[in-house]
Amino acid sequence: MYNFDVERPGTVADAAAAMGREDAQALGGGQTLIPTLKQRLASPSVLVSLTGIAEMAGVCTTDDGQVAIGGATTHGAVARDAASLYPGLAGLASHIGDPAVRNRGTIGGSLANNDPSACYPAAALGSGATIITNTRSIAADDYFQGMFTTALEEGEIITEVRFPVPEVSDYQKFVQPASRFALVGVFVAKYAGGVRVAVTGASNDGVFRWSEAEAALSSDFSADAVKGLSLSGDNMISDLHGTGAYRAHLVGVMTGRAVTNAA
Amino acid sequence: MVQVSMTVNGRASSGEVEGRTLLSSFLRDDLSLTGTHVGCDTSQCGACVVHVNGEAIKACTMLAAEADGAEVTTIEGMANADGSLNVIQQAFQDHHGLQCGFCTPGMVMSAAALLKENPEPSETEVRDYLEGNLCRCTGYHNIVKAIMAASGQDVSSIAAE
Incomplete structure (x- = not known):
């Protein structure tokens, strides 16, 4: 130093x-x-x-x-x-x-x-x-x-x-096994006014809200509601731990797990 | 240079340090307490874990200046008053919780912090708590076993001899 x-x-x-x-x-x-x-x-x-x-x-x-x-x-x-x-x-x-x-x-x-x-x-x-x-x-x-x-x-x-404290919430992190940082992490929070979904670890632009999942979960707060959704891997972080497409897929999986765990 | 004073293992200790001096360097180089090991110097390995104001921290990732006025406990302060091994240290010896011994000071300090907040941890809780302490010899089984034994639990069913 x-x-x-x-x-x-x-x-x-x-x-x-x-x-x-x-x-x-x-x-x-x-x-x-x-x-x-x-x-x-x-x-x-x-x-x-x-x-x-x-x-x-x-x-x-x-x-x-x-x-x-x-x-x-x-x-x-x-x-x-x-x-x-x-x-x-x-x-x-x-x-x-x-x-x-x-x-x-x-x-x-x-x-x-x-x-x-x-x-x-x-x-x-x-x-x-x-x-x-x-x-x-x-x-x-x-x-x-x-x-x-x-x-x-x-x-x-x-x-x-x-x-603001939500009715229910959960965070699911898929850890990068060496650093223990999030390879992908998803925070889901259900408020009276709607559901918020924030994703870390995945995008080249840093943390972001997954608006399609928020809309789907606001009308039906269940893991099934996000099953049909997919994100593009184009602007996702791509490195030796996982490609952009892999991270995009993980976002969906971790969102589903967070919803199940929160509900 | 700044003057720092802290209580280390119950003894008042002070010295002159640079802003960039790490707590691990101050302990090792100024106070000659070389039981605090520096394995990776990148906050990964946990060999340098000491207690600052009762909490386990990585001494290689804290500035000595930030420990000014603190109560610090290192591995040298862990033995019983009569110099015999304390219950955790003795359990590491009894259950072969070390091989080369490099990681052991950090392991013992982390184990002591764990047992203070959770006196009867499950095997899973012990393994989770040791996430920031790397051992490249033992495969962890006997370290986990030693910590379970130190907490007074029956370890006869725990894997690996």
Whole structure:
């Protein structure tokens, strides 16, 4: 790693100020960023560690019944503390990486990085969550803008994520056996107003909503309802682990499993 | 350089580190606690697992500066007060839970974290919990068996001798 300074602010305001330093980079749990720095794929001059900010950690319910999760909350804490509030989300968090990674990695870090194979983007998009930063609120539908690309501006920090709680939900991940990232992951959430289906791991454009499946499931919430549907593999990730067509097929299979498990 | 202070295995420890110094480097190079092994340095293998404020983490993927003020436990802090092996370490010896021993510190630290949150795990739960700890010798059977035995469960029916 190239060397850098480390700042450990105790408040969001101090973190925002520190992010104003030249070539500053926010550091969540570091489970992606530190390996990236080791490979010298990034060379920030200062890392602003967000994990010591108490006001950014924890899980609670808002007055309007949404589950609010601080940006610096670890996957392990979400798995534990959101289990009764939003089981589908807690279940997803409980299968990210491995236990030691879940004790460091944070929801804000995952959403800010927007890895095309990460789990949390599927939950945020599939729940129609709101990403709250130190300056504004962003709807998940506007937030994800392609592989490793988000609506975040330079220096902007995810302080909280708010999830409307669905009637039922489930996340099914087909793991890439070496990395344990999603080869394909599908998050299905049934709300009074309709069903949302978000897919990670598959598309060259990162996480996306599968609108045909949403329409079919909104009128008939059963695995049979998505059986006849198919996606094109043309814009799917194609690598040694699976072709685009293989991933497209997996999306259908995992969607069916998620529906069965949620129902 | 920044000054860091932490409690390591119950002892106050401090030193000067660079921003980029990893917790694993600080433990090994500054405190000479070389029981924390660095196998892959890419967060995959889990040989470097230590406890920070009671939670298992990969010391190669945390900055020493971030552990400032923390309570850290390494494999050197696991033995009983009289120096004898603790129940998990003894179970690894009794059930041949190691061969070359490189992964063992991380395995023991992960096992201790598991048993703290789940005192009587099933075999499946043990295997799931060890997802981030790689062993290239044993095939895991005897590691799983040792952890089950350390939890006080009957392991006579568990596969592989």
